[in-house]
Amino acid sequence: MTALLSFERVSKSFGALKVTDDLSFEVARGEALGVLGPNGAGKTTVFNLISGGLAPDSGAIRFNGQDMARLSPHRRCRAGIGRSYQVALPFEGMTVFENLLVGAMFGAGQRSAAEANDRCVDLLDRTGLIGKANRLAGTLTLLDRKRLELARALATDPALLLLDEIAGGLTEHEAHDLIALINDIRARGVTIVWIEHVVHALLAVASRLLVINFGAKLAEGDPRAVMASSDVKRVYMGIEV
Numbered sequence: 001m002t003a004l005l006s007f008e009r010v011s012k013s014f015g016a017l018k019v020t021d022d023l024s025f026e027v028a029r030g031e032a033l034g035v036l037g038p039n040g041a042g043k044t045t046v047f048n049l050i051s052g053g054l055a056p057d058s059g060a061i062r063f064n065g066q067d068m069a070r071l072s073p074h075r076r077c078r079a080g081i082g083r084s085y086q087v088a089l090p091f092e093g094m095t096v097f098e099n100l101l102v103g104a105m106f107g108a109g110q111r112s113a114a115e116a117n118d119r120c121v122d123l124l125d126r127t128g129l130i131g132k133a134n135r136l137a138g139t140l141t142l143l144d145r146k147r148l149e150l151a152r153a154l155a156t157d158p159a160l161l162l163l164d165e166i167a168g169g170l171t172e173h174e175a176h177d178l179i180a181l182i183n184d185i186r187a188r189g190v191t192i193v194w195i196e197h198v199v200h201a202l203l204a205v206a207s208r209l210l211v212i213n214f215g216a217k218l219a220e221g222d223p224r225a226v227m228a229s230s231d232v233k234r235v236y237m238g239i240e241v
């Protein structure tokens with residue numbers, strides 16, 4: 001079966017710095033791929049290449065078998081690629097509800113205003129934001145901004161959801177709720193790729209791990225096997241084995 005996403009020998013440099021180095025991986029429909037790597041390894045760059053903020057220097061990125069090279073970010077969103085950002089950037093002068101409505105009206109789900117309204121209410125409920133629907137997004141706390149980031153990405157009806165470090169800074173209880181929510185999203189058929197430094201949260205969701213170092217693949221496969229590999233222990237955890 002065709003992979004939902006395939007990243008084929010992709011390279012990207014900023015000047016002399018090669019940030020993505022001949023990287024290949026696939027994401028199967030329905031799986032949850034966890035992405036790990038040291039700071040600056042090039043993880044967010046991979047998301048920017050998938051969602052269209054950056055263009056690769058070489059290689060191909062296919063979604064649903066379609067080459068994404070010529071598609072703008074908003075067309076990729078309509079095609080079913082949703083993402084959150086490491087630094088949450090809501091429409092600050094709009095309410096929480098309006099932020100979601102933008103996603104629900106202009107994302108992959110073609111729906112009427114009434115249907116979009118219902119979708120937003122459901123998502124606000126699931127993400128714990130229902131009591132803050134009418135607050136201006138710019139006034140939210142860090143945790144609520146993260147919730148909004150996730151809810152807004154979901155409002156676009158993604159087939160593929162890219163999550164960039166949404167567990168950082170959460171309490172144990174909050175992380176527990178987030179894990180339950182992400183597992184629920186996956187159970188509803190959304191394929192997930194999650195970059196996260198909070199390893200226990202990632203391991204509670206990921207069916208497979210990809211570890212990136214200096215823009216290249218260091219390890220990939222079953223989460224337990226990847227975490228036990230001596231390369232990953234050395235590079236990611238600083239443990240000499």
Ligand SMILES: Nc1ncnc2c1ncn2[C@@H]1O[C@H](COP(=O)(O)OP(=O)(O)OP(=O)(O)O)[C@@H](O)[C@H]1O
Binds near residue numbers: 043086
């Ligand atoms: N637009 C850009 N112009 C120049 N350099 C960039 C740009 N975007 C990223 N970089 C550099 O590319 C490298 C990889 O950045 P990236 O954000 O992809 O890493 P990361 O693995 O997501 O890191 P972190 O875990 O700290 O978020 C870093 O050295 C970063 O400074």
